[in-house]
Amino acid sequence: MSFRLLHLVVGLLTLSVAECVSTHRRAATGCNQYAGQLNQSISAASTIECGGQNVRWSEYAAPQPGVVVKIGAEDDVSKVVAFASKRNIPFLVQGGGNGWANTFTLDGSGIVIDMSKLKEITFNSNKTEVTFQAGVTNADLVAAAWNSNVRASTATCNCVSILGATLGGGLSRTQGPYGMEVDQLLSVNYVDGDGRKKTVTAKSDPDLWWALKGAGANFGIVTSAVFKSYLVPQEENLAWTGALIYDPSKIEALMSAIDDLTFEAEMQLDFYFVANPPAYEPTVVMLPFYLGSEEAGREKFSSLLAVGPLADSTAVLTYDAWNAASDAFCSKGGRKPSYAVGLTTVDPAAWRNVWDEYSSFLKQHPEAGTTTILTECYATSKALEIGSSESSYPFRDVKCHAVAIPWYEDASLDGEANAFGQKVRDYLAPTAGTSGLQAYINFAHGDEPLEAIYGSSLPRLQRLKKKYDPKKRFNQWFPLS
Template identity: 60%
Template sequence: MHVSRVLVSASLFGLSLSASSCNGKWATLVQSTLSSSTTIQCAAANQRWSDFAAPSPGAVVTVGNENDVAKIIAAASKTNTPFLVQSGGNGWADTFNISSTGIIIDISQLKNISFNKNKTQVTFQAGVTNEDMINAAWDNNARVSVSTCNCVSLLGATLGGGLSRTQGTYGLNIDNLISVNMVDASGVKKTVTPKSDPQLWWALTGAGANFGVVTSATYKSQPVPQAQNTAWTGLVFFNESQIEEVITAIDQLTLEPAMQMDIYFTASPLDGKPGVIFLPFYLGSEEVGRQKFASILNIGSILDTTEVIPYNTWNSAGDPFCTDGGRKPSYTIGLKKMEPTAWRNVWNAYTEFFNSYAEANLTTILTECYPTAATAKSVQSDGSTSYPFRDIKCYAIAIPWYTSPSIDAAAIAWGQQVRSYWAASAGTSCTSSYVNFAHGDESLAQIYGSSLGQLKQLKKKYDPYKRLNQWFPLS
């Protein structure tokens, strides 16, 4: 159903009757307190990375001032208005239940970034993406731990754990947090550090979306001159007949702190047909990087495009994933082991789905592998964060990518089938699903692992009215 959209200013003089009629009591309660840079859009549609199971709010509130977040959440809570906070709009889970009675609080315009004098800390707002931070750090002769996709919200990814190419050296993104400014479920602002509220800090660092809305944070930064801020990486193309050799080599390779790697089944940029692409990453020179990944590279590739590149281009290979829209009901699992027969089955299922639907030619199998040894001092393996899967080596994701809802059933069946191949050979005692990659049909035990029991208890303490209940809710 098409609904016309009205854009109005939610300032002292601005919130019109049209806006009030689409937003209800919460808007009336807060209209005279919001800054002029915050706007309200009455809309049935909301642009996100994936249209599959996307929320359809009655209004989207685009926040222009960090202080307005607390005011909006307080009003929504007092009027029992469901709300979802959105930054990059990249969350692809089907756990959202926002409808025309609810609102999206869009914080994507909160973009301030500031480094301290010696570049050892950076303070930034919740709308900052990985790319925003990379560019700011580059300009400041610094390196900051970020996730691997440019368009994703840095804080959004971080609060679920935050995988990073440099996590072997600097730890997960959550290990780089120093303090956060947040708004609780009632609209109360607070600053949280590991010492000020250890329980809340623990819950935020792994299950953050259930415990508050982080509007800004202070983070560790590493001073690194641009000339030294480089790594060796790039795409290496293999033939599909080499899958078993490549998977075996990946499984047997122990990643050292400066190493990271991805492997894709995706449409090859060489000919558009299903291809096998390996992406090694080494925080150092090409010579040493090639030595570290020799067991894979010596298999013999079709094409090797690796080179030493600057920090501000490390994520470039993933930029095609940043296209908004389309349907992408993704499925994931954590792996300690990669078994060649299972991956041959995954390849066969992938090519069958790819070839069956012409519009699904962006469908991708993406697997990211990371070092797990806690070698850097910044890595916290002592239970001070709730992220439970620090011993997982690889995170595999099946992403059917298409446009027509008529393919939904086939895409869901395919994603579940691929996930079942991985689950049978994952090498883990229990099935695990990284919260930032998960679909929504998993059990909470798969999402939160050994932290689940304590998280549920803390949820009762910090959000007793279950207002923060959109992202893999604990209540």
């Protein structure tokens, strides 16, 4: 390299660094300028952080706000939204911070409205309804329900925000008997793009109610909600579950068994391709779940057991321990650009290709040893019985939701990690048994066509978007406009 060229490169790098520093300074300065004004309108329970780190489950394509407002009082949400909208400041609401898609555009000029401190949970007198705020996670609601001799519908990861998952549909271990999480909603407290508050129900505003239940992030902010809850004494609130470990040579037999399996209301299944430390040797893990006794559970999942696991750690667990196996997934940070496919059929040959791709990726990149292929399979009868006319969530007939999760620290691996995720999706999508790619919004990557996310609900959702969010304030999560 010539001296002149070297001098030019150094100069450009210096300019780039200077611009970056200048951008951050401008963002911090802007935040400091309006932080005082915001402080005058919100309660002392809420705090404003300028230039702080916004910790999320995945750092890949994560929003990079100039300011984070940590909400301590529910009424403050509408005040922050009104403040931001009046000044055309972009904003994003955040509950658990687990959303991983690449559709975020929020940068240093924007605000994250962090609702993780909103943790109130109350049951009505006969415990058939539970009211909870937007910061409540699966772990929070399970603990409250367990202590009240109640069962509430929750997802499989303890750290995930209940409302964040629900407004995209909400998969649940108990959706066999009760339907999806979105089907548990009775009412929501809602804030629109101008900061106006109201309570929304199926009767008060049927169109908005339908849109919120599946595409909620595009239509406003839900600060709290009322769910159905179900009286179940602790001594009856039990399920048979746990890990079955298999040799990879059994993949075809396992996938054939899953494809043939009819998931009755009490049944659910997770399965993983995972590499356990310290050697990070790829492993096949099945996690059957049955609402009932061990004897009945083993009978219902007999086809999986007949394949012959190398190890069996299943047991009858109480409701408050059902999600323990997924706690490792709650580790925040790192880069996790994930890719999802909805399956109505499970093709053994396709899954052999996925295994080979997974094993090859880990061999080439041992630094990505926590990379995982996760698949969740559910009973669909109750969800189909309730029907899509009740909500905008479109894929009630999907049996299994598969997601490839590359997991690593170094951004230089982004290209190969994304190529790996895309290959997994490309293996599974053609044999999924669906009319085209279908991806559950809470698992999807962000590069999919909108039809793959919103299905047949898309045209109506786009019409309603113009009515309920004409200024496009809510355009950070798989935007409809």
